[in-house]
Amino acid sequence: MYIGSKHGDPMQSPNIVVIIADDLGWNDVSFHGADEIPTPNIDALAYNGVILNRHYVLPICTPSRTAFLTGRYPIRAGMQGFPLRGAEPRGIPLNDILLPEYLRRVGYTTHLVGKWHVGYHTRNYGPTRRGFDTFVGYYNGYIQYFNHTLYESKQFGYDLHRIVGDNHTIEYNYKYMTDFITNEAKNIISSHNPAKPLYLQLAHLAAHVSDAEEGMEVRNWGKTNATLGYIKDINRRKYASVVTTLDESVGRVIDALRRADMLKNSIIVFMSDNGAQTEGILQNYGSNYPLRGLKFSLFEGAVRGVACIYSPLIEYSSRVSSQLFHITDWLPTLYSAAGGNPNDLKQLDGIDQWSVLQSARDGKSIRKSILLNIDEKENSAAALIGHYKLVKDNSEYQKYYNYSGNNPLYPKYNATNVLSSSAASAIASISTFVLNANKIMQLRKEATVVCKNFTNFSNCKNRTCLFNIYEDPCETTDLFMKYPEDAERLNMFIDHYKSVLMNQTNAPVDPAGFPRNFNDTWMPWLPDDYQSISEMHFTMNEVTS
Template sequence: MMCSTTIRCSTLVLCFIVSFGTTMGLYETAPHIIVFMADDLGWDDVGFHGSDQIPTPNIDALGYNGIILNRHYVLPSSTPSRTAFFTGQYPIRMGMQGEGIQGGEPRGIPLNVRILPEYLRSLGYMTKLIGKWHVGYYTPQHTPLHRGFDSFLGFYNSHVTYYDYKYSFQNMSGYDMHRGDAPAYGSTDKYVTDLFTDEAIRIIQYHEPSRPLYLQISHLAVHAPLESPHDYGHYDRQFMHIREINRRKYARMVSRLDNSVGRIVQALGSRGMLKDSLILFLTDNGAASIGKFRNYGSNYPLRGMKYTLYEGGVRGAAVLWSPRLRKTARVCDDLMHVTDWLPTLYSIAGGDVRDLGEIDGVDQWCMLNGSLPSARDRLLLNIDEISKTEGAIYKQFKLLRGSIEGGYYDGYYRDIERLMPHDHKKSIQEDMPLYTDTVLKSAVSQSITRHLGDPVTQPSTMIQLRREATVNCRPRDNFITCNVTECLFDINNDPCETKNIAEQYSRISRELDKFLEHYGRNVKRQIKISVDWLADPRRTNNTWEPWLISGENMLNNSAAQLASLTYCVHIGIILVTVTCNGFI
C-alpha cells in the first residue's frame, strides 16, 4: 500500500500493532467478548441520546466510559439484523432480507455459511448464547449448538411471553425455552430478563478466566408483549411521572434491561475478568412505536420505526466499552454497519480477517481504537424485492425507495408524554446533577472504579457527550413519502429526513442508484414457504422444536432454484402441501 505522507504510514503501523496486539503479545490473552443485544429498543429510550424519561445509568456508563456509536446502522427487523451480525454479510446474499422468521416457517441462515461463534471457537473461545435466536431452527442442524455455540439457554422464535415463555402464531401455540437441544421445562415463573441475567452470571462465575469467553445475551427485552416485572413497586414510584400506562410498563422493562447490564458487569469484575473484557451493547432495530408488536418505544425525533429504512428503523443505539480502547469517552460519528462486527471482533480476538473470505463487513477496530477514520464510506441498508423497498448510504447522503403498508410506519411517533403538560417532578434534562450522580453510582461505574482502579468519566464530560449524541431537528407533520419517487436525504444536516434533495444533488443520486443496481444484481430472492403444520407444538409436547430431519437441499437459496417446488407429506389421512416459490 502506498502512503501519501509519513504520518499516514506511521498511523497504519500503529494501527497494525494495536489490531494484532493479542497475537503479538501486547496482551496476555485474547479479550473476553460480551455482547448485549436488545430487542426493539428505541433511539430515544436511553439516557445518552438525551432521553429525559427513562434512566439507563448502566448502559449510559458504558457509553460515557467507552464509545457512543452515533451512526451505527442495522437492518429494519430482527432476523435480517441477526443474520448480518452473525455472518458479516448483507442478508440479500442469503435471501434473509425480509420479514422475521415466523413459527413453523422452514428457513434459516444457510448451513454452508459459517457464523461468528464458529470463527471464534476456532481461536479457542468458549462460546455461549443466552436469549433470542430467530435465525432458523426447522432442522436440528440450524439450532445454536450446531452453529458454533457451546451452550444455549433461550428461545428459537421472534419472542415469548415474559413469565411462561410461550410463543403463538396463527392457531399454533407452545412453550419455547430451551437449554441446549432440550426444552428447559421447569424454568417458568421467573421474569425472562432476570432468567437470562442469572444464567449469564452463572456462566461467568464458573468460567475459567484464562480462557477467552464469547458471551452473547440476546435479551427478549424490550420486544412486545408488554409485561413488566411483578415486583414493580419500586418501578412504579420511579416512573410515576409517565402517565400513559403502556409507556410506563415499557419504562419498567427498559429499566430491568439496564439493571441486567449492571449486574453482569459486576459479575465480570468480581471474577477478575473485567480488565480483559470488551463489552458491546446494541439493538437489533428501532422501537415498534405503533402497529404490530407495538411496545410503545420511542425513536423520536428520528423518523420511522422498526420495519422501515428511515433513521428510526435502522439507526440503532449502540455503545462499546473496553480497557483496551486507546481513545474513550467520545461520540463516534463515523459510519458503521452491523455486518462490521464479525470482522472487527474476529480481528480483536487475534484472527486474520482474510480467513473470513468475501464478506460485506469491514474491520473497524482501527477506527474504534482512535487510530484511523472509518473503514467504510458507504453501506447498503437493504433491498427487499417483496416489499419493494431499498436504501443505501454514501457519506452523509441516504437514498431511499419504496414504503411498506402505504407509509403507515413512516412518520414521526413522538412519545405521548411530550404532548402533556409537565407538572410533575423535574425531568432529567432539568436536573443534570441528579442524572450524572445516578450514572456515577451505577453498578457499571462502580465496577470500573473498584475492579480496574480507574477514574470514571466526570459529570461535565458526561453532559458534553450526551449533548453530542443527541439528535436535534424539527420533525414535520406533513412529510414527503418515498413510495412514489426516490428520496435523497442529507443525514448530517437533516437527520429527521424532512427534505428530499434528489434533484439538487442529482450526481449523488445517480451514484447511489448505481450502488443499489450493483447489489440488486446479487439479490437472492426470498423463498416464501407456507407455514409447515408439521411444526405444530401439539405434536411435540406443546413445545416448539425442530420438525424436519434435514431440509437444506430443498430450501437452499441457490441460483438454480428458479421453479416452484411442491412437496407432499402424508400424516394418516391428512395431506399437507407446502409450496415454495424460491427463485432468483
C-alpha cells in the first residue's frame, strides 16, 4: 500500500504509533500551562505537531478504549458504564472489526504493548485474535508497577503476558512497568521489517494508581525527591514522578523511531483515555484544572482529554486546533492516513479527520456534534452540539477543584528544556521547521484554558444543566432555563441514540476465571466457542437491524 507524500512523491504508508496514557489529567502536561510537572518530551511532540484542544473521550477506561478500537460509541455494544473487572465474562462483541484488523488488511504489522481491558474471557476476545500480531501486556484495568499483579474481587493474581499468534507465555519480571513498556516498544521498532508499515499501540499503566500499599509507585525515590521535592504534597509528588517517567518514555520511543530511520514517515498520537481521579475510588491525585469534574463524571475534567498528533506528513503543524475531535474519529482518520478505502468502514460514529489534521487551517469543525455518553443504569447522559453541552450527571465526581499547579516556589517553565529533550532533538534531525522558544510560549498560551468565573458554580446534582462550552469551558453557569430550545435540541439528539443503545453487558464475576485456577495468574478461562447472552443478543440485533 502506497500513498503520496506531501511533495507528490510516492512513499510507503506511514508508520503509526499511538501512545495512550491512563487517567492523565488535563493539567498534568506542562503544555497546558502548569509549571508543576515538567513534560518536555510530550510538549515537544505537541509543539511540533497539532495540539488537539477539544479532544473528547469517554469518562472511563473500558468505554474509551472500546470507542478508540471500534470507531463506534460504546452504547452500540453495551460497553458503556463501569469498566471490565477481572474474571468478568464480557468484551467488545466479536462482530466489531477493530482498528488493528483494518490496518492489517492494508499491509500493516500490528503490535500492542501494555493495557488491553476490553475482554479476555475466551482467547477469541484477546488482542492477537482481534487484529494484533503480538501482545505484551496485561488484560485487566491496572496492575502494580513492579510486581505486575492485580488484587480484585478478593482475588490476587499475576497479569503480564506475551502472546505471538496463539503462543502464550507469562512474563515474570520485576521491571518498572513504564520502563518495561518502553523497552518492548523500542525492541519492536528496532527489529521492524521496513518493507511493511508499522502500527504500534503503547497503552501505558501510567498514570493510573495501583493496588500497592503505597498507591502510586515511583521508579526511584531518590530521583523523585531530588527533582520534584518542591511539590510538598507527597501523594501529588508521587503522581508527578510517575508522569515524568512517562514523559521520558515518550522521548525514548520517538528517538528509537529516529534511530531506525522511521520517524520521517511516521504518525505519532499521544492521548489520555480519560481525565484524572483527584479523589475517591482509584484516586491518583491527578489534576484536571481548570476543568470541572473527575473521571467517572460527564463534566469536561473527565471527557475533554489531553491529546496531540505529530507527523512530518502534516503540512500545517505547530498549531493549536480547536476543531471538535472525538476518540471514535481515530479509526477512520488513521485508516485514511494509511491509504485505506473509506468504503471499507461501515456504520461508524467516527469521522475521518485526516485531511483536516494534515493541511487545513483551523476553521469550522467538520464534526458538529458528539454523544459524550449515555449510562442507562446511572440515568446519566451528555452530548455536545456546536457551542452547547447538555449534562445530566448523577456521579459524585462533578465538583470543581481550584488547584492550578502553579506556585511561585515551583521552577518556571523553561522552553530550553523542551528544545533539548530527546523528542525535540529527534524531530529536529528530520525537520526543516525550526521550533524556537518564542513559538513554544505562544503555543502554550493558546493551549491554556482560562476561565472567567471561579466563584459561583451551578449545582447540577440530580438535574440537567446546559453550558456554552466555548465561552464557559469550566461549566460554571447553567443556561438550561435561558436557552430551552438548545436544551431540547440536545435532549432530542440524546433520545435518538437511546433508540440504538444496547443495555450494558456487565456480568457477574465468574469464579472459574479466578487466578487460583491458573497458577495465580489472570487468564482466559472459557472455551473459544463460548457465546454470552449479551453476545447472542448483539448478534440478533445486527441481523434484524
